[in-house]
Amino acid sequence: MKYQKSAIAIVDDVFEAINEAWQEDPGLIVRETGRVLSVGEGIARVDGLPNVLTDELVRFSSGSLGLTYNLDPKEIGVILLDDEHTIEAGEEVFRTERVLEVPVGDSLLGRVVDSLGRASDGKGNIRHFDYYPVERPAPTIMSRISVDTPLQTGIVTIDALLPIGRGQRELILGDRQTGKTAIALDSIINQKDSGVICIYCAIGKQRAEVNRVIADLQKYGSMEHSIVMSASSSVPVGLQYIAPYAATSMGEYFMEKGRDVLIVYDDLTWHARAYRELALLLRRPPGREAYPGDIFHIHARLLERSTHLKKELGGGSLTALPIIETQAQDISAFIPTNLISITDGQIYLSPSLFRKDVLPAIDVGKSVSRVGGAAQLPAYRMVTGELRLAYSQFEELEAFSRFSSRLDEDTREQIQRGRRIREVLKQDQFNTLEVFEQIGLLVAVTEGLFDRLELQQVSSACEVIREYMSQEMEPIRIKISEGKQLSEDEQRELTESLKNVLQQNFPIEKSEEVTEDADR
Structure with missing residues (x-):
């Protein structure tokens, strides 16, 4: 199989070639550059780069990477994908004319990676043979077919009363510490011998929590068919923002190969907060609860990528289990309401049932699966x-x-x-x-x-x-x-x-x- 380089690796090669050419023949080299006006809190303001495009990958002279987001007349807002302490005001910024990509393929199975697909489990580098853009359009309506195959979670309440089909988007919501991640983990562990590829995307969680999830997957022999993407609370907020899109691109590779994929977003509450932080720092107009006006769109375009493809396109599926945290059992809050309207059903975990030791604490009356019944076993x-x-x-x-x-x-x-x-x-x-x-x-x-x-x-x-x-x-x-x-x-x-x-x-x-x- 032919080895393909990522956008980041290609950028490195281009800059290395430019430096070598300049040393051999120090003549004129035409290159579009900008300059950092200010940097802090995960973003940078850049002057110059008149032809740069939105969502284009840019490189700072220190080697750090950024993603262009705001294209204002006087400056460009860049989301930082590396540590901001390596960047200084006045530093040069260069265009790459590439979009952000992540590695995909079987070599990722059993590994822990960050939002850019770089190994973070201490097992060495991962050799990749293909790369997908982080932002990809959702499959068209004509590319999809109805959900007709069950995704067995091994949890009686869900499989019997709230069935999930392969290609469905089922929201898991509830107050803090009510067992949301436990349900997602059980669902991943139950796919051990089913041939389903599992991706666990941790967004804004503490590293200790992510390590516990990895330890549980290893203990029950589920790490071999899984990919763990960690965008913990200690990484730049830009990496937390792109994490679910990068994880979905990894899952789409397997889906387009005709395989079934289960992806868990744990959780989209922190993703929404990360985007709100970036939007406020970039001075985008705030709306309800200070969230920007397109907060619905960022989750809609993410979850619409989960589907069941028709047989002519491989017949694979991507099943999404987004997790959201509620406050004081308020499922009518802004972000939970958005996610409920996007997904194909929800599993609500009740704190009162949890306190009564009724586990899993699923409130059957407030939970529903809108399409899973058609895929339930007879x-x-x-x-x-x-x-x-x-x-x-x-x-x-x-x-x-x-x-x-x-x-x-x-x-x-x-x-x-x-x-x-x-x-x-x-x-x-x-x-x-x-x-x-x-x-x-x-x-x-x-x-x-x-x-x-x-x-x-x-x-x-x-x-x-x-x-x-x-x-x-x-x-x-x-x-x-x-x-x-x-x-x-x-x-x-x-x-x-x-x-x-x-x-x-x-x-x-x-x-x-x-x-x-x-x-x-």
Whole structure:
């Protein structure tokens, strides 16, 4: 494969060739230059460069790089991509006549890189064979097809009630420390044997947090199929701004090769703040909450690049899981509202559920998946409709029961069933479930097989069913994994088998049977 140089490497070669030519023949060399007027806080103001273009890569005489952004009549606003302390006022600036590019390819898998694609994991340089521009147009409508393949996260609540399809954009939002990153990590770890390429883009996070994510991916064997892009809070704000676009370009390379990609933006709250900081420093007119007027556009043009391509273009997909942080559960705030309107659904994490130790703390009532249902495996459809209805009714009745001590028998049964559904949907982090394990649990809870068990026995019963589904029922297990619909006879067989297993492991004591007969 032919090795291709990046825009940065080409710029280095050009300047080296100019210097060598000048030393051999110190004649006249025509070169468009500018001069730094001021520098600070991640931006530089430059005079000169009359023909420079917007989003063009420029180089300072000290070797640092910048991205032109404001083209005012008297000066140019440049976003710095390197440490500002290496740049001084009066320094020369040169055009490169190139746009910013990042490396792409299989050599990035298993590596940690910065926003420019440079290795930052101490494992040496990465040899690249292709480069993509950071800013690329989104695929056209005629290049896309509908979402028809599920992206299994291994989380029962999401796969059953809020399914995500390959090519979908599903927003994860919630207050600070409610488990947003945990859901994204579980989704990446569950793709270990699915062939899905995963990209984790950390924006504005502390280095310790990013290191923990990398350690978890390595621990569970998911780093081999993943790329981690780190634009932590300690790097220049310009690198934080371009990070999600650079990560998307890396994902688009695989998508255009016909592969499926999952990309996590953690999180776009810090991306919006980074852009607001740059815009205010560049003296762009502020709007609501001091954000510039095009704050919606910067996220729309990013997320519109996620799609499912038609087969003639490779049939690959790019699934986006953007993360956003809310304040005091306010999902109607400016940035969350923007992202909700752009994406194809949202997963809302409730602080109150988190405090009750209901993990993952997904509020099913405020969460929705607008296109994932069309891509859900058929085996889920036989249980999820009844499950969602029963769980929604339970949440309403549970709130109502706090104000009333007199409840009829049907209401008490619905509340008891709902509490068992909630226990089944509880799931520890890094404990992802296979599809057939999820189906076994969902069939058991919807058929009322847990109703006779004590609430504290439900978690043990779930482990029994998971083990049984992994070791027995091979024909049904294979059919579920292949995405085929179970017949009515197979559904009855599965229900009876699970009922017998629970009776064997959790027999009813005779004293309880006598008490029940006496009550009758």
